[in-house]
Amino acid sequence: MRSLLAPGPILGVFLVLLVLGPQFLPEFHITLLNYIGLYALVALGLVLLTGVGGLTSFGQAAFVGLGAYATAWLTTATNLPAWMGLLANPWGGLVAGMVVTALVALLLGLLTLRLSGHYLPLGTIAWGISLYFLFGNLEFLGGHTGISGIPSLSLAGFELRDGRHYYYLIWLVLLMAVWLTRNLLDSRAGRSIRALKGGVVMAEAMGVDTGRAKLVIFVLAALFACLSGWLYAHLQRFVNPTPFGLHIGIEYLFMAVIGGAAHVWGALVGAAVITILKQWLQDLLPQLFGATGNFEVIAFGLLMIVVLHRARDGLWPWLARWVPEQKSALAGRLREAEPLPRRAVPSGGTRLLEVKDAVKQFGGLLANDRMNLAVSAGEILALIGPNGAGKSTLFNLITGVDPPTSGEVHFLGEAVAGLNSRTIARMGMSRTFQHVRLLAGMTVLENVALGAHMRGRHGVPVAMLHLERGEELRLLAEAARQCERVGLGMHLDDAAGSLPLGKQRIVEIARALAADPCLLLLDEPAAGLRFLEKQALAELLKQLRAEGMGVLLVEHDMEFVMDLADRVVVMEFGKKIAEGLPHEVQIDPAVIEAYLGGVE
Amino acid sequence: MDLQIALLLGQDGIVNGAIYALLSLALVLVFAVTRVIFIPQGEFVAYGALTLASLQAGQAPGTLWLLLGLGVAVTAIDAPHAWRQGSRQLAGLVARQLVYPLVMIGLVFGAAGAAPKDWPLLLQVLLALAVVVPLGPQLYRVAFQPIAEAPVLILLIVAVALHLALVGLGLLFFGAEGSRTPAFSEAAFEVGGLTITGQSLWVVGASAVLIVALYIFFGRSLYGKALRATAINRSGARLMGISTTLAGKLTFLLAAAIGALSGILIAPITTIYYDTGFLVGLKGFVGAIIGGLVSYPVAAAGALLVGLLESFSSFYASAFKEVIVFTLIIPVLVWRSLTSRHVEEEE
């Protein structure tokens, strides 16, 4: 049944209400809406940072403070040096605030983003407090009393004097930010950001520079916060340190989480819910308790705990059930796209990969002991062995996830041991993962398009303005082509996580193929597949072989391996114990002993 | 600065540092066993100090009602399970979560013959601990046990949310005014021109005793070893029958005890407000992070360093004391990032 609610009209009604709002709403509601807009802008940055990128920050309020104080100081200081005269107005304040914020964020980002997991949020707590105390103790920023007498904004000669005027500016800025963020997320650069949640190893294997992607969203989120601070300073015409403290930073994060941190509109919902709730509780609770104070934090804390126990994705997914997902505008035009240029295919028999005496030692354990193998173009080499034989370790050495302790790895004649996996992937080596690493919430098409990441070039600014649609169309078309090829044509728009595990493995293969590799490394591709699916996979691999692709295959399903592989390498205890044609290996006494145990 | 001042500052730094060290140990412990980054640790400091102050002022501390409220909540959550386990389990649950808080309420309201206001200091301290410490396991049960397997980041956000709620409750319970409790000892010693107060000896001494006690607990006792085992390998520990829930509650009990005791120790030295605990706790955190959230001795040493840094910076740049202490974390994080190998966290 088609839903009566379509995204277009809903957005239209929302916009009309937004434009007409000031005509009939009382002053108080306008003020509230202004704050919702300002907070939503900060929360939007957190959606990008936390919900999409998986990085948590409690310190966004400090960036709001940087934006507010920069303009407050520049527009009120009486003894500015002459060279700063140009900046002594709101627009100068905006530019200065953005520059300072970007620099501070860049510095903090470089320092803390390298650390995994929980260190970043702890770092944000620390500098959130530091900057707050700094605002309150710097004399030229007015100390704890703050700065007053900040001028109002003028746009093209029109002075914004009251809340109703600012209302339009704030919501215009917010909607622009929403538009830019949505554009970004729906692009190649956005996919690389969304890939962060799939883990660094996967993202890097797709050629994504994860360090840079993290830094980009960190700076963007800080800039959104700074912009909010600039608007706030000119709306209030007064700043002091209070609204930039750590507890407000925590509230921003709550807004994003309660609204739905993974969704652009979640920021708006969360900001609205928290702002209105705060207003209401600040009236109600002091009466109830017969004392004054910020008792609303009790409710916020409890609400947050309940949300994280019961509905970790926040309110938006629940609201969004009533609105059907809008398909990308490009979806209908995939067939008209011009194919992407392809890599020159090495001629059949060319030596693609050569591992020479590779050793990997973990403490006292020799996981790989002088391993040797080689794969040529147009060949399928199977790597087998019992559990714990060191196959995965070898995979990691070849793909650059872990450098070998000693020994050499050559790919296309170049020494690659010690290079990072991103660089090796760029040279034309693609892989799948034993434990499927797809982005479960993204569609199959988007997941596969991530594989083609290295075949595009446009970055974040262009993506935010959607000036890269031509390239994006070609990337998506390539992804669609690979999906068709592996038999996933029916599932382009399905969420990858909704497919059975066997199909998800096939999505991983399509994603690897989208990178246009000359060597494909498959880690247990047949696990979880049904008989017919295995046959189809075997056919696909044979076809790739015929096209000149080299394939290195780790697989436990012996029937599958023996039917498909040209040669087989058998490992046990980190060493090669046999190598040869499938039927030779199968009757090799050493292999039988490795698998079935010693005959005594 | 002359030597006299340096010694004075050093003494201050060590006294505060001893408290930070205790808290940092609790933080490392909680993180190692439960993976919770226990932001509300500081609230136990404030609750401990202010509960004692209320008792001494002849008032009923609000924490008493929290104890009862959480008791009712825990009973409601656990009663069905306990019922299925048998009547003994249910009786135990009711005794711990309902009868115990009621007994505490009775004691506070003078059921023992005299109001706590007139009790000797030691008994007042014990009563304050008896009211505050059980909040630890109760909060674990309500806030963390249902999501014990969640990623660290989710646990962290819940911890922050809990901190916020507890600070708000602290304001409700104790009001915005601060309290200072009478010193354990009015003695003062003159050593080489430097006055050492009895209370600072109490703080340092009690901290040292507590650290040794923890060392013995973890090194010798079965339950201490069980907690260490859980921290080292959760799934291994579960296979021995050491349940995650048991370990979590025990850890939160210890953390609450350390927090409350720290608060009671410093209450005679500094005025404690409802939100003082947060900053105190965070300084313990800086120490814990210096220890990488894993090493107890490094965390304690780091916390001592924080205390000294704070005390000396309050002399040189008193307005920027907090800025300096919390900015210290940045070079520490950089050092951590350069020394620790990046390990991908599988969620």
Place this chain on the structure above:
Amino acid sequence: MTEPILVPILDVSDLCVSYGKVEALHHVSLKVQPGQIVTVIGPNGAGKTTLLAAIMGVLPFGSGEVRYQGEVYRHIDIEQMVARGMTLVPEKRELFGEMSVADNLLLGAFMRRRLGFRDEQQTLDKVYSIFPRLKERHQQMAGTLSGGERQMLAVGRALMAQPKILMLDEPSLGLAPLIVREIFRVISDLRALGVAILLVEQNARAALQVSDYGYVLETGEIALAGESDALADDPKVVEAYLGLGGRKD
């Protein structure tokens, strides 16, 4: 073949386990009699580890039931099973690396101590007599032991609980043949102590040598079952492992 009239200590029937939408175990049934050694063999990825995890309560199961010592379980609590004398030696050993060998062993008796028993010293002596090597190294950190010693410690730690049934997941994994032989000697000696054993192994030949009864698990289903002697000679076992059955010639 005659079924013993004994009541099985462990009776698993129609067990199904899924990871999300993927079924890892499909209607698996097996029995272990008191004092019997039963093995489950099968190639990698067949679901052997999942089977043990489900019986122990590490993983929930979708349908089916586990009957242990006469009591039926549809939802299993690990602690409860440990308290009732079931222990699992997991594939990864899961030792407490930064604790001494002696402490690791002591923690094996954690549940018994909680239940009020104070006999861990006698049990410890017994474990040391089975694995003299552990006694020599009792002060050493578990993390510094060699692979074989770790496996001994894992088994020794499990024995500290004085189990009624001991479940072993791939005890031979990654061990050199000489040590595998020693581990299997210990397993067969344990029968004398009256401990029932459920042994999951990839090393089919060794497992079938020590066990009384065997099951072959293939892609989540029991493909074959029988007396261990008979299975050892069954060509279908080799086929299941090396895929010879699929060859066209």
